[in-house]
Amino acid sequence: MTARYGLIIDLDGTMYHGGKIVAHADEFVSDLRDRKIPYLFLTNNSSRTPKEVAKQLAGMGIPAEAAQVYTSAQAAASYIHKKRPWAKVYVLGEPGLHAALKEAGLQQVTDEQPDYVVQGIDFSFDYAKLERAAGYIRSGAEFILTNPDLLLPTDRGFIPGAGSLGAAIQAASGKQPVVIGKPSAIIMEDVIDRIGLPADQVWVVGDNAATDMRAGQAAGCRTALMLTGITTRDNLQETLESAGVKPDLICDDIPALAEALRSFYS
């Protein structure tokens, strides 16, 4: 039997919190695999390669191949490659972003005017990089931001995310970036393509109303908001209103999601 639906699943706050698995995520994904329901993991985080992410998931007992992981770094590389396969890029980012751009055949430069400035989370961001990035953008390079997240959740609390660094570049260059990650349609088109089903047969599962739910809703997918991460019963109404979304499902935990999908398709 062909699958009647597929899933695009967020990682942080949905499958794990940092190094800790969300309860029953392993059983849920193993069941999808056994029933041959197509699924992909979609993350705005550009710092790691799909292989590294898949290895972390597998280490937690969540079945994942590198080909089932799609990151904002890959989406940024694919976006540029489609427009100008020979482009020169100046990169501010971690190894995952450098690897994705290299894999797409794009030429990384530091001391000459690039066609694009591509910026993700960059833990060695400094004044020299800011000066260079802003200068290249003012001289005509297109500014690509992997993901708009202003804050990143970590074991030590929230830390500045790619969007916060992007705000500095935007201020210094006077130019708005093209945003690639959720809720951008750019990353959603790629990932729905990879699932290979019409958008209305694809569920976007995630804990963030402003990114996951907004992305899914705008792309015409079905949406399941998980209360396993950033959204809680306490901030739910306020979060939905400020994101302007109405998820199809709101689930307290992974077993509730499994049950809701079962009854949806029974």
Ligand SMILES: [Mg+2]
């Ligand atoms: Mg999340």
